Structure formats: structure tokens, C-alpha cells
Amino acid sequence: MPTKPGIALALWDQGGALARALDLDAFAAALAKLSGVAGLWRPADLEGGLEELAQAFREGRADRLLMLGRATPAQRDLIWRRLSATGLNPHLVHWLDLQEESALPPGFPSEPRRKKALLITKMHLADLRLARPLMPVAVPAEPTALVVGGGVAGLGAALALAKAGVEVHLAERTSALGGKVALLSGFYPLGCDPACGLSFTLEALRATGKARLHTLSELAEISGGPGAFRAVLRRRPGHVDPERCDGCGACAEACPVQLPDLAEWWQDEPPLNAQAFALAGAPAKAIGPTGNPALGTSYRVLRERCPEGCDACVAACPAGAVRLDEDESRLEVGAGAVILATGWDPYPLSRLTEYGYPRSRRVVGNLEMEGLLSERGLPSLAGLLGAEGKPPALGFVQCAGSRDLAHLPYCSGVCCSATLKQARRLKQLWPELTVYIFYQDMRTPGFEEDLYRDVAAMEGVVFVRGLPAGVREQDQDGRLALRCEDAYAGRELKLSLDLLVLAGGMTPSPGAAELGGLLGLPAGPHGFFPAHLQCHPEESGRSGVFAAGCAREPMNVARSLESAARAALAALPFMQGEAWLAPHLPQLDQGKCDQCKRCVEECPFGSWSLDERGFPRLDLARCRQCGICMGSCPLTAISLPNRTVNQTAKAVEVLGEGTAFAGKEPVILAFLCRHDALIAARAAAAAGLALPPGVVLWPLNCAGSLNNALVADALSLGVDGVFIGGCAEDQCHFREGSRLAGRRSRDLGDKLAQMRLEPERVRFAHLGIGDAGRFAELVGEYAAALRALGPNPFRM
Amino acid sequence: MSAPDRALHFGPPPPAQACRQCGRCASVCPRSRPPELSPRRVVRLVQLGLRDEAARHPFLHSCRFCGKCLVKCPHGVEVARLVKRLVFEQFLGPPG
Known part of the structure; x- marks a missing residue:
């Protein structure tokens, strides 16, 4: 007569820890008698035993497996290979290393040890009995990417994706591609022209035929989720058709408008480089390019500067590219993933009032210095340095507005090397020039040290350990007077300089905050997009949205390109036609839900929204399957498959019935995050550290997934006490889980008071993965505290 | 002694450890005459744990407590308050 398939129990005691700790025969006999168990396998040799075990699955006597004891990784592989061949679902197999589970506390007599081991086995059986076979879930994933930002990081990410066969929409806010890098006169350390690398990238990108570059375009709206974003790009009118314009310049020649300087071209941008370009004396018309011609055409019209009725440019354009009546347009695009490469802006140096920027034309920012060092700017620079009869001298102020609690508290990491690069170029151009570099620390990591060494060895480059606190213009010749103390000499220097360069830092570009709001990204440090720096630096906090380049944190060009490639790689799975998700997607029981929205609010990834009837609806691809919603639900209406509240409740019930195993010792149920705390606890048990004999470990996917109902x-x-272990507060893999778990366990006080229980019966702790000793200490202390409290009045 | 001065004398001393010796205080100080007379030297002595030497430093006689150093410090070190506290320690003895 066919019976219902049961749970196969297998005992494999690699290393003999079980046999040393308890009477294995008596234990095995007790196991075999457990209800719902299809049989106990205790093979003498693994190969033979496995065959027998596989037979049970093939014949349908067993449909799930609890593997007890310890196996080497190679043995585990072998076991799993054999059994998966029988069609066994991996989600119906539990591995239970009884020693690691603190089932065999040293110093505990053999008989209660066996009871504890049996009890823990029964808890896991109760859990496993309710497990269901699970399969990965496929969601549609459109093979299109949206890259926001056309700087070096955006172009790099776009190229990586286009080469991988993905269609790319790239939205750039200005009319020119290349971003800030296009404004540089040279890269460090080689000093090569950035236009070379950028045009190479653009060429390659165009050659793929996969990329559509939208200039003057911003992300206006976005909906949907990973795999299926719908975005609306808003294009401001540039009045020049980029498809037709070839940048011949006939329009600018014909334009009758003469602007006082080029500053107006950056009116919708920060006053970036405006001064440098003005110094360079380029003609400013109402129509013209905004970017480097080597990177393609970037012509646009300043329409509000056009005289009424004038259409000289239209008539002059041989390509018929000018569209004076053009309006704002909108374009809807689909995308599987979004890459944010919104870049950076220079810190507004005008806030450093003591240095007289931009009042004095002899004080410039480091990005403006790049403009002055370009071919177009050199004549202006020469004009500034050539004071009559005086030896030319120039100074750099490092950390201008950086590493300063009143300005940018962080280090931008590129200004030191940028200054060294500029100093080297200046000395090549004007060997007689004296260059002073005022610094508090020079930061040139890795091979950038070579640049530092080269520049330091140059005659006439003086490093002054000390920052000037201000500067004033001398009356006679407009040169700058500056006072500064050098720490090493203990001397005050009074200097007269032709030009002062402020090495200012990087801030996130102003569009970033708006974009972050649009995408619902968590606010990051200093307005950059936050990252889980060690594990997932490209991580934006929202699935399917990745940060690259200086949108993430200040970085140099090389690192920007690396981060772009990394973001592209991480985004790729969302653009492969279909994306495969792990099967632990939370499920909502609508019959239990009272629409309180707690899950919507507490999900750190914004995965839940409300459907038209007011019930929470999950965006499958956004979900990280942490279970924080499961922990949040006051009505236990949400559960992760195979990690359900019900499964844990059954296990807790088994423990409640078996509290007698500990004798007079307090029974502690330790709910532990499996990423850190559980590993620490298992290490403590495996190393034989003195853990209280009554402690029982239970794994959580995240501390935040523990529902207070279970406590x-x-x-x-x-149970005498519940111990909850989460990661360090700022190190949770799911951002908020550990913090939420801490808060929820404190909130339990009222509930416990209703039950006439002491609040000390719940304790929360942050534990790192290496905190085995600390775990032993903490539960030891806790057990002592519980002993003092006396047994739980509900204990049978 | 004014109330803020009393608080400065009897309270915890202003910390000096955040100083990176950038020298902005010395650059802005109207009374700084390096190498002997410089606020940066005083802060450095405190950082090195040579508090007695700092409290005997000749700069303590020069300082007029204008507070420019305190405003300019990028790392939040209250240089002028620290100097004043050392003056108290020199003339009034250690607090308490």
C-alpha cells in the first residue's frame, strides 16, 4: 500500500564529533521513532549509503531530506549530485550540523545532550515538513538600458552595455558629450589629451549601432521596475538638429549678436569655467558650440538673446539644421535597468570669501586652470604671468573648501594629483616660473607617487606645509599678496604671486538630488548616491538602478571607467530578455491583511506599492527577498516561501514542548541573522566555547525578518529568554534590517508587560561575523541574568 | 571672570587632537611671529601631550583672543579658546 512520502533522515558523522558527544546508537534509535520520518540512513560508507538513500527518493518513500551531522564540502557536493539526479528539489534539503547548532554543549551530561540534539532535530523536522519545492522565477527583462549622464562614466557604461548587445539610451543634460573630462587639458599621469580617449569611446559607441545619444535631455518621469522601467526623457529645445549639424560654424559667423563673454553659455549650469573661457577671449555669439568639437557637434541657440525676427543662422546653415521654432519634446523609452552617471560639479569657490574668488581675475579654480592650460587659454595665461620686471610666481592652495567642516568635510582624492599635473605642465611651458603648492597633506596613492616625485624634484617648485588663510590684491600691479606659515621651517612666508589656483573639491551635480527623488533612492552621504562600499559599490539602494563614476563618490577618470564597467555588469542581468529571481519572494495573504501599509513603509528597497484595491503589491524584480516585510507585518500576513512565520512557529512550538531538556538551566531561543550573527554563534559552538546549555539557535534570513509574534x-x-542577533547597525546586507530588529525588540516591552513578563526576557545585540567570543560572552551574561529572573512562569 | 570664561576654566579643555597642522590659524593670526610665536606651535605641544610646556609658551602672552584662528580652522579646533584655557592654567593653576 503506497504511503505518503516522508522526510528522509540521514546521519553522517564526519570527524566523529557526534559519536564522542553522545551515545550515537541510542540517538539513532530515538530518531528512527520520530513521526513522519521515512527512515534513518546511517551508512558505513558514503557511496553505498547514498545509493540506498537515492532509491528511497526514486521509489517515492521520501520527498525531502534532513542531513544530520557533518560532511566535508566535497562530500556535500557528492551527496547533492546524487540526490538531485532523483529530481529532489534543493529547497527540500536541510543540513543540520548538530555540533555547530550547540546541540552538544561540553560539560553537559550525555543524556540531556541527547535530548537537546533530538529536540533541535525535531524543530528542524517541523520546519522542513512545511517546506515546498521552489523554482526560480522569471520576469521579463527588456534588453535596453537607460544611462543618465554623458560624461566619461556614462559613455563608458554605455559602451560596455552596447558591446554586450544591449540597446542603450543615453540622456545628457547639456548639448555636449564628454562631461567634465572634456574640459580637462590633460590626464594625469601621462598628460594625454582627454579628447582622444573620449572620441575613441564615442567612435566605438557609434560603431556598435546600439546607442542613441539624447543631448539636452533629462529624465522627467520614471515608472515600472527592474526589467521593465518606462522612462520619459524631456528634451529642451536646442534649436539645432544634432543629426544634421556638422559643426561648420557658418551660423556663428552670420550671427549678429555679440555677447560680452561666454559666461552666459553656462547660465543653466554652475559658473563652470566661465571665467577661463572669458579669459580665453573666444567670440561669444547667440549660436555656437558648448563642447569640444573633437567630440561631435554641440551647437545650440541662446534663443532669448536672438534679436526679434532675425534668422541669419537659418539662412547661413548649409545643412538646414537650425530650427528656431523648436519646442520642448518628450520621448518615452523602455529600459531594463538604469545607470546613474550624473557626475560632479566643482565646489562653488565663491564661498571661500577669504581667497577673493571670483572678484580677482588672478584667482582661479583648478578646473578653470585646465581651461587656461588648453590651447585656447594659453595666451590669457601668459598675459597673467608676465608682470614686468618681477619673476613670475604662481601658487596652488590645496584642500580649498575640502576637508573642512565648514565646507566639504571629505577629500575629493583627485585635486593633489591634478595640481601636480598642472604644476608640471606650467614648469614645462615656463621654466623660470616659481610654483608654490600650499598643502596640509599630499595624497598621491599608488603610482601617482611617481608624479609627486617628478614634480618635487623640479627646480622652482616649492611645497609649503601650511595653508594661507587669505589673500589680498596689491594696489601697484594687481598681483596677489599672501601670508603663510610653513610648519617645517617654523617660518612665516610673505609672497607676491601672479596667479593663485584654488584646488577645489567635487560635489554631486545638482541634478543628482532631483533624480534621486524621482527614483526614490535613499539619501546618501553629502548628496552622492550611497553604496555598500565593500560588497556592492555600484549599489544604489534600488534594484535595477546602479551608480557609476562621480555620482557615487568623488573619483578620478580611471576609477570612473572601472566603476562604469562594474555598474554595467551588475545591470546586465536585468536586460537579458528575462531575469531569473531567487524563489524566496514574499507572499501576502490578502485574507489576513488589513491594509495598514507597514510593509510598504518599512521595505528598504521600495518593493511594495499599493494596488487599486489598497492591498500591498510586490514588484518582484525590486525585491531583495530579505523578509523585512515579514518581520514588519502586525498580522503575520506576509511570509517568505520556506521561511514562513508558520514554519518558525511550528519549530518554536516544538521547543516549547521540550523545554525540560535544560533542567534548571534557562532555555534561550537565539534568533540569529544568517549572514553574521549565526555564523559567529556556530563558530562559537564548533570551537567548544562555553555556551549556556539551554541555548538553541534558529536561523533568520535577516534580523529584520523576525516577526514579533514569534517572540x-x-x-x-x-522559553525563558529570546536573544536576537543582527549585524552591526550600518552593515546590514539589507540596509535597515538590523536597525529595525533592534527597534522592534525594544517596542516589545508593552506586549511583555501585558503578558506580565519582564522586558529583560528579550535581548537584542549587534554581532559581527567574527564575534564568536563575544557571542559566547553575551549569551553567557544573558543566561546569568535569566537565572536571576527565575524561570518563565509559562514554562511547563 | 565672566561666565563663559569660568566655564572655560572649570570645564573640559577644548580638544586639540583634530588638528592636522594645516597652519591656517598661524596664517590668519595677527600676532603670529614664527618660529617662536605661533598658535600652531601651541596646539602641536598639546597634541604631543606636552601640556606644561604649552602652558608656559610665550605665545600665550601675545594672543589677544581675536578668534580669527577659531573661525578659519577647517577641522573645528577652537584654537583661541584652547590658548585662553592654557592662560588660565598658567595663572590660576589647574582647575579645581
Whole structure:
């Protein structure tokens, strides 16, 4: 007569820890008698035993497996290979290393040890009994990417994706591609022209035929989720058709408008380089390019500067590219993933009032210095340096507005090398020039040290350990007077300089905050997009949205390109036609839900929204499957498959019935995050550290996935204390889980008071993965505190 | 002694450890005459744990407590307050 398939129990004691700790025969006999168990396999040799075990699955006597004891990784592989061949679902197999689970506390007599081991086995059986076979879930993933920002990081990411066969829409706010890098006169350390690398990238990007470059375009709206974003790009009118314009310049020649300087071209941008370009004396018309011609055409019209009725440019354009009546347009695009490469802006140096920027034309920012060092700017620079009869001298102020609590508290990491690069170029152009570099620390990591060494060895480059606190213009010749103390000499220097360069830092570009709001990204440090720096630096906090380049944090060009490639690689799975998701997607029982929206609010990834009836609806691809919603739900209406509240409740019930195993010792149920705290606890048990004999470990996907109902359950069933272990507060893999778990366990006080229980019966702790010793200490202390409290009045 | 001065004398001393010796205080100080007379030297002595030497430093006689150093410090070190506290320690003895 066919019976219902049961759970196969297998015992494999690699290393003999079990046999040393308890009477294995008696234990095996007790296991075999457990209900719902299809049989106990205790093979003498693994190969033979496995065959027998596989037979049970093939014949349908067993449909799930609890593997007890310890196996080497190679043995585990072998076991799994054999059993998966029988069609066994991986989600129906549990591995239970009884020693690691602190089932065999040293110093505990053999008999209660066996009871504890049996009890823990029964808890896991209760959990496994309710497990279901799970399969990965496929969601549609459109093979299109949206890259926001056309600087070096955006272009790099776009190229990587286009080469991988993905269609790319790239939206750039200005009319020119290349971003800030296009404004540089040279890269460090080689000093090569950035236009070379950028045009190479653009060429390659165009050659793929996969990229559409939208200039003057911003992200206006976005909906949908990973795999299926719908974005609306808003294009401001540039009045020149980029498809037709070839940048011949006939329009600018014909334009009758003469602007006082080029500053107006950057009116919708920060006053970037305006001064340098004005110094360079380029003709400013109402129509003209905004970017480097080597990177393609970037012509646009300043329409508000056009005289009424004038259409000289239209008539002059041989390509018929000018569209004076053009309006704002909108374009809807689909995308599987979004890459944010919004870049950086220079810190507004006008806030450093003591240096007289931009009042004095002899004080410039480091990005403006790049403009002055370009071919177009050199004549202006020469004019500034050539004071009559005086030896030319120039100074750089490092950390201008950086590493300063009143300005930018962080280090931008590129200004030191940028200054060294500029100093080297200046000395090549004007060997007689004296260059002073005022610094507090020079930061040239890695091979950038070579640049530092080269520049330091140059005659006439003086490094002054000390920052000037201000500067004033001398009356006679407009040169700058500056006072500064050098730390090493203990001397005050009084200097007269032709030009002062402020090495200012990087801030996130102003569009970034708006974009962050649009995408619902969590606010990051200093307005950059936050990252899980060690594990997932490209991580934006929202699935399917990745940060690259200086949108993430200040970085140099080489690192920007690396980060772009990394972001592209991380985005790729969302653009492969279909994306495969792990099967632990939370499920909502609508019958239980009272639409309180707690899950919507507490999900750190914004995965839940409300459907038209007011019920929470999950965006499958956004979800990180942490279970924080499961922990948040006051009605336990949400559960992760195979990690359900019900499964844990059954296990807790088993524990409640078996509290007698510990004798007079307090029974502690330790709910532990499996990323850090559980690993620490298992290491403590495996190393034989003195853990209280009554402690029982239970894994959580994240501390935040623990529902308070389970804690109350455990206490009402007679468990003496519940210990909850989460990661360090700022290190949670799911951002908020550990913080939420801490808060929720504190909020339990009222509930416990209702139950006439002491609040000390719940304890929360942050534990790192290496905190085995600390775990032993903490539960030891906790057990002592619980002993002092006396047994749980609900204990049977 | 004014109330803020009393608080400065009896309270915890202003910390000096955040100083990176950037020298802005010395550059802005109207009374700085390096190498002997410089606020940066005083802060450095405190950082090195040579508090007695700092409290005997001749700069303590020069300082007029204008507070420019305190405003300019990028790392939040209250240089002028620290100097004043050292003056108290020199003339009034250690607090308490």
C-alpha cells in the first residue's frame, strides 16, 4: 500500500564529533521513532549509503531530506549530485550540523545532550515538513538600458552595455558629450589629451549601432521596475538638429549678436569655467558650440538673446539644421535597468570669501586652470604671468573648501594629483616660473607617487606645509599678496604671486538630488548616491538602478571607467530578455491583511506599492527577498516561501514542548541573522566555547525578518529568554534590517508587560561575523541574568 | 571672570587632537611671529601631550583672543579658546 512520502533522515558523522558527544546508537534509535520520518540512513560508507538513500527518493518513500551531522564540502557536493539526479528539489534539503547548532554543549551530561540534539532535530523536522519545492522565477527583462549622464562614466557604461548587445539610451543634460573630462587639458599621469580617449569611446559607441545619444535631455518621469522601467526623457529645445549639424560654424559667423563673454553659455549650469573661457577671449555669439568639437557637434541657440525676427543662422546653415521654432519634446523609452552617471560639479569657490574668488581675475579654480592650460587659454595665461620686471610666481592652495567642516568635510582624492599635473605642465611651458603648492597633506596613492616625485624634484617648485588663510590684491600691479606659515621651517612666508589656483573639491551635480527623488533612492552621504562600499559599490539602494563614476563618490577618470564597467555588469542581468529571481519572494495573504501599509513603509528597497484595491503589491524584480516585510507585518500576513512565520512557529512550538531538556538551566531561543550573527554563534559552538546549555539557535534570513509574534509565541510557550542577533547597525546586507530588529525588540516591552513578563526576557545585540567570543560572552551574561529572573512562569 | 570664561576654566579643555597642522590659524593670526610665536606651535605641544610646556609658551602672552584662528580652522579646533584655557592654567593653576 503506497504511503505518503516522508522526510528522509540521514546521519553522517564526519570527524566523529557526534559519536564522542553522545551515545550515537541510542540517538539513532530515538530518531528512527520520530513521526513522519521515512527512515534513518546511517551508512558505513558514503557511496553505498547514498545509493540506498537515492532509491528511497526514486521509489517515492521520501520527498525531502534532513542531513544530520557533518560532511566535508566535497562530500556535500557528492551527496547533492546524487540526490538531485532523483529530481529532489534543493529547497527540500536541510543540513543540520548538530555540533555547530550547540546541540552538544561540553560539560553537559550525555543524556540531556541527547535530548537537546533530538529536540533541535525535531524543530528542524517541523520546519522542513512545511517546506515546498521552489523554482526560480522569471520576469521579463527588456534588453535596453537607460544611462543618465554623458560624461566619461556614462559613455563608458554605455559602451560596455552596447558591446554586450544591449540597446542603450543615453540622456545628457547639456548639448555636449564628454562631461567634465572634456574640459580637462590633460590626464594625469601621462598628460594625454582627454579628447582622444573620449572620441575613441564615442567612435566605438557609434560603431556598435546600439546607442542613441539624447543631448539636452533629462529624465522627467520614471515608472515600472527592474526589467521593465518606462522612462520619459524631456528634451529642451536646442534649436539645432544634432543629426544634421556638422559643426561648420557658418551660423556663428552670420550671427549678429555679440555677447560680452561666454559666461552666459553656462547660465543653466554652475559658473563652470566661465571665467577661463572669458579669459580665453573666444567670440561669444547667440549660436555656437558648448563642447569640444573633437567630440561631435554641440551647437545650440541662446534663443532669448536672438534679436526679434532675425534668422541669419537659418539662412547661413548649409545643412538646414537650425530650427528656431523648436519646442520642448518628450520621448518615452523602455529600459531594463538604469545607470546613474550624473557626475560632479566643482565646489562653488565663491564661498571661500577669504581667497577673493571670483572678484580677482588672478584667482582661479583648478578646473578653470585646465581651461587656461588648453590651447585656447594659453595666451590669457601668459598675459597673467608676465608682470614686468618681477619673476613670475604662481601658487596652488590645496584642500580649498575640502576637508573642512565648514565646507566639504571629505577629500575629493583627485585635486593633489591634478595640481601636480598642472604644476608640471606650467614648469614645462615656463621654466623660470616659481610654483608654490600650499598643502596640509599630499595624497598621491599608488603610482601617482611617481608624479609627486617628478614634480618635487623640479627646480622652482616649492611645497609649503601650511595653508594661507587669505589673500589680498596689491594696489601697484594687481598681483596677489599672501601670508603663510610653513610648519617645517617654523617660518612665516610673505609672497607676491601672479596667479593663485584654488584646488577645489567635487560635489554631486545638482541634478543628482532631483533624480534621486524621482527614483526614490535613499539619501546618501553629502548628496552622492550611497553604496555598500565593500560588497556592492555600484549599489544604489534600488534594484535595477546602479551608480557609476562621480555620482557615487568623488573619483578620478580611471576609477570612473572601472566603476562604469562594474555598474554595467551588475545591470546586465536585468536586460537579458528575462531575469531569473531567487524563489524566496514574499507572499501576502490578502485574507489576513488589513491594509495598514507597514510593509510598504518599512521595505528598504521600495518593493511594495499599493494596488487599486489598497492591498500591498510586490514588484518582484525590486525585491531583495530579505523578509523585512515579514518581520514588519502586525498580522503575520506576509511570509517568505520556506521561511514562513508558520514554519518558525511550528519549530518554536516544538521547543516549547521540550523545554525540560535544560533542567534548571534557562532555555534561550537565539534568533540569529544568517549572514553574521549565526555564523559567529556556530563558530562559537564548533570551537567548544562555553555556551549556556539551554541555548538553541534558529536561523533568520535577516534580523529584520523576525516577526514579533514569534517572540511572543516563544515566551508564552515557556522559553525563558529570546536573544536576537543582527549585524552591526550600518552593515546590514539589507540596509535597515538590523536597525529595525533592534527597534522592534525594544517596542516589545508593552506586549511583555501585558503578558506580565519582564522586558529583560528579550535581548537584542549587534554581532559581527567574527564575534564568536563575544557571542559566547553575551549569551553567557544573558543566561546569568535569566537565572536571576527565575524561570518563565509559562514554562511547563 | 565672566561666565563663559569660568566655564572655560572649570570645564573640559577644548580638544586639540583634530588638528592636522594645516597652519591656517598661524596664517590668519595677527600676532603670529614664527618660529617662536605661533598658535600652531601651541596646539602641536598639546597634541604631543606636552601640556606644561604649552602652558608656559610665550605665545600665550601675545594672543589677544581675536578668534580669527577659531573661525578659519577647517577641522573645528577652537584654537583661541584652547590658548585662553592654557592662560588660565598658567595663572590660576589647574582647575579645581
